[in-house]
Amino acid sequence: QWLSDRKKRALQKKDVDIRRRIELIQDFEMPTISTKIKVSRDGQYIMAVGTYKPRIRCFDTYQLSQKFERCLDSEVVTFEILSDDYSKIVFLQCDRFVEFHSQHGHYYRTRIPKFGRDFSYHYPSCDLYFVAASSEVYRLNLEQGRFLNSLQTDASENNVCDINPTHFLFAAGTAEGKVECWDPRTRNRVGLLDCALSSVTADTEIDGLPSISALKFNGALNMAVGTSTGQVLLYDLRSSNPLIVKDHQYGLPIKSIQFQHQLDLIISADSRIIKMWNKDTGKIFTSMEPEHDINDVCLYPNSGMLMTANEAPKMNIYYMPVLGPAPKWCSFLDNLTEELEENPESTVYDDYKFVTRKDLENLGLAHLIGSSLLRAYMHGFFMDIRLYHKAKMMANPFAYEEYRREKIRQKIEETRAQRVQLKKLPKVNKELALKLIEEEEEQQAARKRKQKNLPSLLKDDRFKVMFENPDFQVDEQSEEFRLLNPLVSKISEKRKKKLKILEEKEKEAQEEEEEPEGKPSDAESSESSDDEKDWVEEVRKQRKLLRQEEKVKRQERFKEDQQTLLKPQFFEIKEGEEFRSFKDSAKKQKLMKKTLGDRLKLEEKLGTLSVSDTTVGSKQATFKLKK
Numbered sequence: 330q331w332l333s334d335r336k337k338r339a340l341q342k343k344d345v346d347i348r349r350r351i352e353l354i355q356d357f358e359m360p361t362i363s364t365k366i367k368v369s370r371d372g373q374y375i376m377a378v379g380t381y382k383p384r385i386r387c388f389d390t391y392q393l394s395q396k397f398e399r400c401l402d403s404e405v406v407t408f409e410i411l412s413d414d415y416s417k418i419v420f421l422q423c424d425r426f427v428e429f430h431s432q433h434g435h436y437y438r439t440r441i442p443k444f445g446r447d448f449s450y451h452y453p454s455c456d457l458y459f460v461a462a463s464s465e466v467y468r469l470n471l472e473q474g475r476f477l478n479s480l481q482t483d484a485s486e487n488n489v490c491d492i493n494p495t496h497f498l499f500a501a502g503t504a505e506g507k508v509e510c511w512d513p514r515t516r517n518r519v520g521l522l523d524c525a526l527s528s529v530t531a532d533t534e535i536d537g538l539p540s541i542s543a544l545k546f547n548g549a550l551n552m553a554v555g556t557s558t559g560q561v562l563l564y565d566l567r568s569s570n571p572l573i574v575k576d577h578q579y580g581l582p583i584k585s586i587q588f589q590h591q592l593d594l595i596i597s598a599d600s601r602i603i604k605m606w607n608k609d610t611g612k613i614f615t616s617m618e619p620e621h622d623i624n625d626v627c628l629y630p631n632s633g634m635l636m637t638a639n640e641a642p643k644m645n646i647y648y649m650p651v652l653g654p655a656p657k658w659c660s661f662l663d664n665l666t667e668e669l670e671e672n673p674e675s676t677v678y679d680d681y682k683f684v685t686r687k688d689l690e691n692l693g694l695a696h697l698i699g700s701s702l703l704r705a706y707m708h709g710f711f712m713d714i715r716l717y718h719k720a721k722m723m724a725n726p727f728a729y730e731e732y733r734r735e736k737i738r739q740k741i742e743e744t745r746a747q748r749v750q751l752k753k754l755p756k757v758n759k760e761l762a763l764k765l766i767e768e769e770e771e772q773q774a775a776r777k778r779k780q781k782n783l784p785s786l787l788k789d790d791r792f793k794v795m796f797e798n799p800d801f802q803v804d805e806q807s808e809e810f811r812l813l814n815p816l817v818s819k820i821s822e823k824r825k826k827k828l829k830i831l832e833e834k835e836k837e838a839q840e841e842e843e844e845p846e847g848k849p850s851d852a853e854s855s856e857s858s859d860d861e862k863d864w865v866e867e868v869r870k871q872r873k874l875l876r877q878e879e880k881v882k883r884q885e886r887f888k889e890d891q892q893t894l895l896k897p898q899f900f901e902i903k904e905g906e907e908f909r910s911f912k913d914s915a916k917k918q919k920l921m922k923k924t925l926g927d928r929l930k931l932e933e934k935l936g937t938l939s940v941s942d943t944t945v946g947s948k949q950a951t952f953k954l955k956k
Contacts, residue, residue: 336680353646353659355394359386363638364405366627370413372656375627375636377644378405378420385430387415390658399434402426409450419457421445427459427469441467449492449499451513460487460501466511480516482509488541495549498566502541508554510566520566527571528560542582543597551608553595555583561597563608573611577604585626591653596635598626603637619645632656682717685709692720754831755787755796758803762787762796763831808875886930 359379366377374396375388383404389396396415403424411417416432425444429437443461450457456477459467466480466487484503492499498519499511506525511518525539536558543555554562559577577583581599588608589596595608600622605614621641628635633652637645648655648662655662685708689695694712697703703710721728754762765786786792795801804810920928932938938952 351662353393353662354388354390357388357644357646358642359384359644361642362640363624363642363644365407365625366636366638366644367408367410368627368629368636369410369415372630373658374410374415376408376410376415376418377638378408379638380404383422385418385420390656393658399430401428406445407447409448411450419448419450421448421459427457439469441469446487447489449490451492451497451499453497454513456513458490458492458499460490462486466490466499466501478516480511480518482518483507483521484509489544491544491546493546493549493552495546498546500544500546500552502544502554504540506539506541506556508541508544508552522554522564522569524554524556524562524571528556528558528562528574543584543586545586545588547588551588553586553588553597555586555597557582559583559599561586561595563595573608575604575606575611577602584623587626587628589628589652592651594652596626596628598623598637600624600640603635615649617647629656634659680714681711682714683709684712684717692717692724694720757796757799757801761803 354375359377361379361381363377363379366375368375373390375390376385377388378385383401384398385401385405385408386398387396388394401420401422403422403426406421406423408418408420411419418430420428420430422428423444425440425442427439427441427445427448428435441459441461443463443465445459445461448457448459455470455472457469457471458480459469461467463486464482464484466482468477468479469475470477482501482503484501484505484507486504487501488504489502490500492513497513499513501509501511502524503509506523506528508522508524509518510520510522524541528539539556539558539560541554542557543553543561545553547553550566552564552566554564556562559580559582561575561577561583562571563573563575564571575595575597577597577599579599579601581601583597583599585596585598587596588594589605592614593608594605594614596603596605598604601618603617603619603623603626605616606612607614619637619639621639623637623639625638626635627637632654633649634656635647635649635652637647639645650663654660681704683706684692686695686698689698689703689710694703697712698710702716703712725731769785787796920931923931929938929940932952933940938950940948940950
């Protein structure tokens with residue numbers, strides 16, 4: 330949209346798809362969405378209403394461009410062209426107003442009692458029949474310029490209406506799923522069809538009561554009815570049973586029904602799909618699913634052209650030569666049918682580069698946001714490719730050198746990959762890491778059979794800190810570790826030897842410029858783990874060692890206590906304190922100076938605190954509170 334005409338012409342020369350693309354009517358679109366589309370009786374004008382802001386646009390087919398555009402006060406529910414050209418138009422608006430437009434523009438505005446949903450024009454009497462959210466059908470006579478007596482229906486609300494072009498029978502579709510037929514001459518109801526009951530077949534699944542959402546007469550005897558649950562029923566007016574019931578299978582309300590006389594087809598549309606099917610057999614002729622939701626379908630008279638109003642700015646035009654010839658204003662389509670299909674993919678332009686906000690910050694061009702040099706698109710911006718290359722060169726002038734270094738590094742890495750790889754162990758908990766690596770290697774064959782990729786503990790981010798932070802280093806000399814892991818057996822000894830070998834190799838690799846080629850390690854003899862007897866003996870041995878260590882510690886403490894000589898000390902009593910005995914104050918001061926560990930040991934001696942080991946390896950403490 331923001332490309333200049335010169336750029337567009339240049340692109341047309343390059344792009345084959347753009348050269349083949351045909352724009353029948355210039356700017357055939359709405360600002361946001363289009364709701365209704367109709368063709369005048371003389372076939373010269375195509376009129377469409379849409380939003381936002383509410384407006385009508387009239388396109389002249391002889392000029393292949395827009396003739397005029399008029400903005401309205403409120404959104405249009407539906408409209409009708411009363412004359413052969415655009416000179417007389419009636420709009421039913423969403424705020425209950427009925428607006429009349431003549432050739433020059435707005436002519437008159439009146440209001441109906443309830444919110445209108447649809448209307449039809451009765452040509453012989455110049456009456457407008459309005460159906461609304463009411464049981465009444467309002468009649469407005471355009472010759473006399475006044476409202477006439479309303480028609481009272483049995484329905485709570487009326488949704489749609491139509492007048493037969495042959496004998497002018499008026500039909501209104503109700504919210505209860507019925508169609509009421511009225512004779513405008515006598516203003517009496519002459520028939521009632523229960524379409525809701527007929528629409529339910531053995532295959533259909535209905536959640537609620539189907540209401541009538543579309544209605545269309547064909548000739549003197551045929552009438553097609555669309556329901557809110559996605560069924561189309563074709564009736565002969567002489568019978569209360571439908572000739573055929575066609576289900577769209579989407580469960581969406583039918584928006585539009587059109588008759589195609591050349592091939593005896595019915596063109597029915599819901600918001601998702603347009604289906605063309607034979608009115609006699611019900612066999613599908615073809616179907617179309619546009620990219621956006623459909624609001625209305627209009628068949629150009631006596632041709633194979635179809636136009637749709639969508640939930641998108643662009644109004645689609647389809648041409649199918651099978652349905653009929655091209656209209657006289659675009660007769661060249663008969664020779665160009667293969668090139669008519671529009672490519673939905675967005676064209677990537679070579680002259681522009683797409684950049685994100687982060688890319689702009691890296692290039693130092695963030696200050697250009699909002700200027701004409703950047704065009705906002707999706708999550709980034711389009712910028713001129715020349716400007717991008719210049720900015721990149723200025724931001725990183727040594728890009729080529731970096732690229733060259735990177736390529737050299739990749740080549741060296743490729744050659745290194747052929748050599749024997751050394752295992753890189755973490756700085757913390759090396760033995761545990763080696764144990765995990767060995768376990769992974771042992772289970773690799775089993776994993777291949779099961780074809781399951783189990784996560785590695787070393788690569789898991791949740792346990793990363795365990796191999797980085799020295800606070801998580803396993804203390805093998807602690808009582809808990811020795812009791813829980815009593816079997817510091819041949820396997821762990823082997824692991825320690827392996828660790829020393831790996832550390833030596835790492836040191837050698839650091840000293841040399843290139844990694845030395847590793848020697849193949851000797852095949853380790855697979856030894857089975859010690860049996861239960863050895864394990865029990867090891868546990869007893871560990872317990873014995875722990876008891877001996879405790880005994881030694883107790884003896885050392887006893888010697889320390891004997892060596893300490895008690896010397897007389899003098900204390901000054903503070904004001905406001907009551908003196909009881911020297912012993913209490915001395916004890917208090919001594920206790921205050923000691924650490925928590927020493928105080929706990931003292932309490933243990935006195936018997937107020939007892940600490941014992943549990944079977945699992947943790948400690949259990951019981952104590953008495955002082956008064």
